[in-house]
Amino acid sequence: MNMKRRDSLNGRKGFSMLEAVVVVAISLTLGTISVPQIFKTLQRQRLASTSRELMTTLEAARFVAVLRQDVFGVRINDADHTVEVVHWDGNAWQGLTINGGYDTFSNRKQLSPDVTILATGLGEANVLAFNGKGELLSSSSSSPALYKSGTTTPAFTLTSPTGSCDITVNRFGSVKLVPHGSSVQL
Numbered sequence: 001m002n003m004k005r006r007d008s009l010n011g012r013k014g015f016s017m018l019e020a021v022v023v024v025a026i027s028l029t030l031g032t033i034s035v036p037q038i039f040k041t042l043q044r045q046r047l048a049s050t051s052r053e054l055m056t057t058l059e060a061a062r063f064v065a066v067l068r069q070d071v072f073g074v075r076i077n078d079a080d081h082t083v084e085v086v087h088w089d090g091n092a093w094q095g096l097t098i099n100g101g102y103d104t105f106s107n108r109k110q111l112s113p114d115v116t117i118l119a120t121g122l123g124e125a126n127v128l129a130f131n132g133k134g135e136l137l138s139s140s141s142s143s144p145a146l147y148k149s150g151t152t153t154p155a156f157t158l159t160s161p162t163g164s165c166d167i168t169v170n171r172f173g174s175v176k177l178v179p180h181g182s183s184v185q186l
Helices: 017-067
Strands: 073-075 082-088 093-095 115-122 125-132 134-137 157-162 163-169 175-179
Touching: 017 073, 017 125, 017 157, 017 175, 073 115, 125 175
Parallel strands: none
Antiparallel strands: 073 082, 073 125, 082 093, 115 157, 125 134, 157 163, 163 175
16 A cells, blocks of 8 residues: 655645745744843843942952951943942052052953943042941042941942842942832842
8 A cells, every 4th residue: 555645736745835934924923022022131131230240349349448458449430331449549549450469450340331320429539438347438528438327328320221220338338239219129
């Protein structure tokens, strides 16, 4: 018993034009649905990554300040999307140098250009500083000074096209990531 299968009108094997068009239409429909979601996911990931990078840099500066028993801070430059740990030499903020055991260029971290950082309460130098006890210092005057009770401390709002989050620092140096406009820690 020899049974031959006929797959098309003329005995040719393969897909019909209708089947190919249906597959292409389904693929295009799925693509138009999934591509925007992929972009949103990437933007959310960039926001999360940038906020973690900024938090880690703030915590590192606090750690170095306590370790070295000196004044260290983080300089935020949103124009070129960088953050850098800096040292107060008694007169001005200085980048960490090779002589001090650090390399200025490896210390500077490049952040995502898709995320904007709005820093409030940092002063003209745009530096968030810590003393040797890990306490937050105000860098808005000519030299860093302790925050007084009831004084508003600096805050950062990180924004991407898909959302925002805030980084807060209390006067004792505790760094927290919270959803924008909330006091709930993430």
